[in-house]
Amino acid sequence: MATIAEHDTSMTTRRGAFRRPTATTGWVSWLTTVDHKKIGILYFVTAFFFFLVGGIEALLIRVQLMRPEMEFLTADQYNQIFTMHGLTMIFFAVMPLGAAFFNYLLPLQVGARDVAFPRLNALSYWVFLAAGIYIYSGIFLGGLPDGGWFNYAPLNIIGPNPGDLLDAGSPVAEHVGRMVLYSVGLQIAGIASLASSLNFIVTILNMRAPGMTLMRMPIFTWMMFITSFLILFAMPVIGIALWQLLFDVRFGTNFFNPAGGGDPILWQHMFWIFGHPEVYILILPAFGIVSEILPVFSRKPLFGYTAMVFSGIAIAFLGWGVWAHHMFAAGLGPVANSAFGLSTMFIAVPTGVKIFNWLGTLWGGRIRLTTPLLFATGLVGMFTIGGLSGVTHAVVPHDYQQTDTYYIVAHFHYVLFGGAIFGLFAGTYFWFPKVTGRLLNESLGKIHFVLMFIGFNLTFGPMHILGLWGMPRRIYTYADGMGWNFWNMVETVGAFIIALGILVFMVNLFTSARRGAVAGNDPWDARTLEWLTTSPPPPHNYDMVPTVTSRDELWHRKYVGEGESPPVRVPAGASTDHDPADAAAPHQTLPAHGPGHEGHESIHMPSPSYYPLVAAVGMPIMGWGVMLGGAMQVALLVLGGLITFAGLFGWVLEPSAEETH
Amino acid sequence: MRGRRPRATGTVGQGRPPGIHSLVRVAFLAVASLLTGCAGEDLPQDTLAPAGPVAQAQDELWNIVFWVALAVFVIVETLLIAVLVRFRARPGDDSIPKQTHGNTRLEVIWTIIPALILAVIAVPTVQLIFELSQPPEDALEVRVIGKQYWWEFEYLGDEGKGVITANELVVPVGRPVRLTLESTGQATSDPLGVIHSFWVPKLAGKQDVVPGHQRHLSFTAEEEGTTYSGQCAEFCGLSHANMRLAVLAVSEADFEEYLDSHSTASEPPSSGDEARGAQLFEERQCVGCHAVSGFEGAEARIGPNLTFFAEREKFAGYMLDNDINDSADNVRAWLKNPPQVKPGSQMPNLGLSDQDINDLIIYLRTLQ
Numbered sequence A: 001m002a003t004i005a006e007h008d009t010s011m012t013t014r015r016g017a018f019r020r021p022t023a024t025t026g027w028v029s030w031l032t033t034v035d036h037k038k039i040g041i042l043y044f045v046t047a048f049f050f051f052l053v054g055g056i057e058a059l060l061i062r063v064q065l066m067r068p069e070m071e072f073l074t075a076d077q078y079n080q081i082f083t084m085h086g087l088t089m090i091f092f093a094v095m096p097l098g099a100a101f102f103n104y105l106l107p108l109q110v111g112a113r114d115v116a117f118p119r120l121n122a123l124s125y126w127v128f129l130a131a132g133i134y135i136y137s138g139i140f141l142g143g144l145p146d147g148g149w150f151n152y153a154p155l156n157i158i159g160p161n162p163g164d165l166l167d168a169g170s171p172v173a174e175h176v177g178r179m180v181l182y183s184v185g186l187q188i189a190g191i192a193s194l195a196s197s198l199n200f201i202v203t204i205l206n207m208r209a210p211g212m213t214l215m216r217m218p219i220f221t222w223m224m225f226i227t228s229f230l231i232l233f234a235m236p237v238i239g240i241a242l243w244q245l246l247f248d249v250r251f252g253t254n255f256f257n258p259a260g261g262g263d264p265i266l267w268q269h270m271f272w273i274f275g276h277p278e279v280y281i282l283i284l285p286a287f288g289i290v291s292e293i294l295p296v297f298s299r300k301p302l303f304g305y306t307a308m309v310f311s312g313i314a315i316a317f318l319g320w321g322v323w324a325h326h327m328f329a330a331g332l333g334p335v336a337n338s339a340f341g342l343s344t345m346f347i348a349v350p351t352g353v354k355i356f357n358w359l360g361t362l363w364g365g366r367i368r369l370t371t372p373l374l375f376a377t378g379l380v381g382m383f384t385i386g387g388l389s390g391v392t393h394a395v396v397p398h399d400y401q402q403t404d405t406y407y408i409v410a411h412f413h414y415v416l417f418g419g420a421i422f423g424l425f426a427g428t429y430f431w432f433p434k435v436t437g438r439l440l441n442e443s444l445g446k447i448h449f450v451l452m453f454i455g456f457n458l459t460f461g462p463m464h465i466l467g468l469w470g471m472p473r474r475i476y477t478y479a480d481g482m483g484w485n486f487w488n489m490v491e492t493v494g495a496f497i498i499a500l501g502i503l504v505f506m507v508n509l510f511t512s513a514r515r516g517a518v519a520g521n522d523p524w525d526a527r528t529l530e531w532l533t534t535s536p537p538p539p540h541n542y543d544m545v546p547t548v549t550s551r552d553e554l555w556h557r558k559y560v561g562e563g564e565s566p567p568v569r570v571p572a573g574a575s576t577d578h579d580p581a582d583a584a585a586p587h588q589t590l591p592a593h594g595p596g597h598e599g600h601e602s603i604h605m606p607s608p609s610y611y612p613l614v615a616a617v618g619m620p621i622m623g624w625g626v627m628l629g630g631a632m633q634v635a636l637l638v639l640g641g642l643i644t645f646a647g648l649f650g651w652v653l654e655p656s657a658e659e660t661h
Numbered sequence B: 001m002r003g004r005r006p007r008a009t010g011t012v013g014q015g016r017p018p019g020i021h022s023l024v025r026v027a028f029l030a031v032a033s034l035l036t037g038c039a040g041e042d043l044p045q046d047t048l049a050p051a052g053p054v055a056q057a058q059d060e061l062w063n064i065v066f067w068v069a070l071a072v073f074v075i076v077e078t079l080l081i082a083v084l085v086r087f088r089a090r091p092g093d094d095s096i097p098k099q100t101h102g103n104t105r106l107e108v109i110w111t112i113i114p115a116l117i118l119a120v121i122a123v124p125t126v127q128l129i130f131e132l133s134q135p136p137e138d139a140l141e142v143r144v145i146g147k148q149y150w151w152e153f154e155y156l157g158d159e160g161k162g163v164i165t166a167n168e169l170v171v172p173v174g175r176p177v178r179l180t181l182e183s184t185g186q187a188t189s190d191p192l193g194v195i196h197s198f199w200v201p202k203l204a205g206k207q208d209v210v211p212g213h214q215r216h217l218s219f220t221a222e223e224e225g226t227t228y229s230g231q232c233a234e235f236c237g238l239s240h241a242n243m244r245l246a247v248l249a250v251s252e253a254d255f256e257e258y259l260d261s262h263s264t265a266s267e268p269p270s271s272g273d274e275a276r277g278a279q280l281f282e283e284r285q286c287v288g289c290h291a292v293s294g295f296e297g298a299e300a301r302i303g304p305n306l307t308f309f310a311e312r313e314k315f316a317g318y319m320l321d322n323d324i325n326d327s328a329d330n331v332r333a334w335l336k337n338p339p340q341v342k343p344g345s346q347m348p349n350l351g352l353s354d355q356d357i358n359d360l361i362i363y364l365r366t367l368q
Helices: A027-032 A036-064 A075-110 A118-140 A162-167 A170-206 A219-251 A264-298 A305-321 A334-346 A348-362 A371-394 A396-402 A406-436 A442-468 A485-515 A553-558 A611-627 A630-653 B020-036 B053-086 B104-133 B252-262 B272-283 B329-336 B354-364
Strands: B140-147 B150-155 B164-166 B168-172 B176-183 B196-200 B204-209 B215-220 B227-231 B244-250
Touching: A027 A036, A036 A075, A036 A118, A036 A406, A036 A485, A075 A118, A075 A170, A075 A219, A075 A264, A075 A406, A118 A170, A118 A611, A170 A219, A170 A611, A219 A264, A219 A305, A264 A305, A264 A348, A264 A371, A264 A406, A305 A334, A305 A348, A334 A348, A334 A371, A334 A396, A334 B104, A348 A371, A348 B053, A348 B104, A371 A396, A371 A406, A371 A442, A371 B053, A371 B104, A396 A442, A396 B053, A396 B104, A396 B204, A406 A442, A406 A485, A442 A485, A611 A630, B053 B104, B053 B204, B053 B215, B140 B168, B140 B196, B164 B168, B168 B252, B176 B196, B176 B204, B196 B244, B204 B215, B244 B252, B272 B354, B329 B354
Parallel strands: B140 B176, B168 B244
Antiparallel strands: B140 B150, B150 B164, B176 B215, B196 B204, B196 B227, B227 B244
8 A cells, every 4th residue: 555655644735646636528537527417427328338238138039039949049148148138137227227317317306516425426337337347257258147137046056057067077167157247246236236325315315405305306306215225225135145146156055055955945035025126126217207207298297296205105115025926936835925916916006006196197288299208108108018917917826827927028028118218218318408408309209219119019018928828938949839939020020120219219319419409408398406507517516506495496486376377487587586597697607616726615526536446446356256266266356355445445545635736 | 626617728619618718818819810810829838728727717817807907908098198189289389287286086096996906806816825725635646856957757656656757747637636846956866956847837827846845736637638738937047948848638547557557667678679779778878867667777767767758749858759650860869969959958968879879769669
């Protein structure tokens, strides 16, 4: 720790190994940023990249299943690809896409200048990226995880190829390596999620603008709040299970191995106690997005705000009591199956409340059929199907037929694609102008929606039928003559239509970012605080932290009148208490202040830092150490450990701003 | 248990009382055949066409929840589309609608009504869960062992006469069968198995097979002469997709005869090409894994019991058609390199010469 020794003990002149960076543009500014908006953009770009990777994996799966007895992929390749499709979409696409929206919007929505712990926020991003790189490094290191995202014991210990156990050669080591990637990779990703969940919780609890009571928070912030608690409680459960798995496969312990007195059912309990809340971690942010978008484009407040908040809380709470419905066929006995069947039925009630309240929001509105609204109503329509097929799983005796078939695959894609992905696209079209200052092209957006809607239903609709016709999940091939050929072909065609839709979206993204129509502060006539500031917002978000007097604060600054007669727009400058132009315009004399500037009345913003990146770099290095043996293992563990430790050490001792010269 | 009504297993309307259920099936098939142009396509693993009391009871629950879900689906989607059409903003209309924040009465209604509907569905659900967990009386007891990647069946008790077979389970028609499900490693004595799931959709929903535990599943096959198709439903490794099985329902008399003949040991052939094959069977270590009743030294339970191999419909985890009595192309390809035919197969490539394979095929033809 030579860097520490160099330190002058005086607080004012102390320096880290790295000068505290000051760049606000250029690539260094992206590596060192602690600005929640830049981190949000980093999250979005990275997660969207992983979404494309997971999508390509889905296409490979669909090509392999296009016809019976295809030989496009080997069984081994297929198993790695379907496993990575699940892991990628859940941990590296949908969850971080949610985090992208959280990061960008949370401080804006609650009227704060940043999150509570900006450097921790940067750490979350870099650790998430490190986890993604680590787990995909398996491509070069003997293969990717191949046991499914659920990775049941004891298959995760024994491996998929018992023939190899006979010669005890390298294939066994290869299997261990794949399981280490799974276990350590998800551990690293879990650190990122845990850190950001705490960050968001603290931000929401402590950094809301004056006047913003909890029940005046935007509904999306509420859903973030709930989701963060779910992450906070769910991640430690899978964390423990992953450690146990790591020790079982790497060091021969016997937590889950029945041959040594362990119990494979214990893994299932641990996995699904995490795994089911995880479903709500994936879907609640999308619910929040839709609950923001429907009111804006109906020009009405959210119908039953209180019910929406409490149904979200109820879903999150009940979500902890339904995990064994993933295990109805595992043989837990009639009492457990009945209890979890009932709890599964009743979680449908708060979910139904949300659907009906969304319909109530639209009812009586002046609905503008923009792309964000189309995707949002797409969620309402498609998630309803996923919710209803979910209720059919609760009918336990028939779930013995449904479970582990394509009926389940259909169900959770209607929830997570028709729900979460549609919601995230709705949010992308909705907030893109806030992030870039330009609108996404509406025509391309509608083409994107139509392609995705058709492709989605062609891909996943027939899976209901195939599942009920007896087609199991996770099979790399199927026999001819099962009656499954036609719908499998339809599904493959549908998957490529989705891919076409995504291509249209990407074209839209790239062209609109440069040449899209200029948005202005509030292009949608929206209701919440983030539309008060400029697009894109200044680094400090608000020149003056707004004072909040009502839910839908911005709407009430723009319109007066409630009750029977429709509200009327306040002429600019006529309001005595709130001036809609208040936030940005009159205060432009206040410079956005980075460190190193003169002017002590400026807004203090946290300085960028290298240390979150440094701390994150050490983690996958330690992870690769776990895969190896002997001296390399020790070397990598020590090296990675030192890097992470140095990063955290430098972080702690970092001055709050680089000294001025 | 439920009353046993004779039911057909095949296509629509054949010996099935018309009702809600066949309507669902007709609707599905109508759509399917409209689009494929092949009406009455055979669906050997169709859960909507149950052929035994257990699967039928499960299907009856489905028929309740399916119609409820369909009704809710139609209501919600119709409302959604109607609202979008009716309340869409006309071009140029920039007016602000009435700002309604909610309606407590409505919200209470759409909370309570779904809860009531679900409570109604819950009653038969819980009833059937407990009903199905009861072991049937006078059942044929069979031990099922899931291995990577095939099924071993062992008839239990005195009436089972010690018969052990693989992938094709012969059962008497109309009599309950109670399976005791276990999972082991390669040898039946090796506790190191993985989780599988036993599933014959037309007979009963699936039951996971968990190493270190015993699980049970009961069903009754009701159609004589029918082969019920099934396969492993829990991901179990490389050849999970190739771990298939069949249940064959035969008359009570035929079943007795089946057990009698299969429990009679016969000496290995002692002359001709068959004898050379039998000798190879021993020399090339086939006996290290496979048992053949009456073949001295062939008692292992690592691979499938081959005593009546030539009678089987399919082999290699019910994956390949058994053409041993015809061209034997499939058997030949298998003996040449099993893991290439079936990924992850525990049977290694034994490096058999074409001559060895021919001799072994001649011997295997005697196993009936």
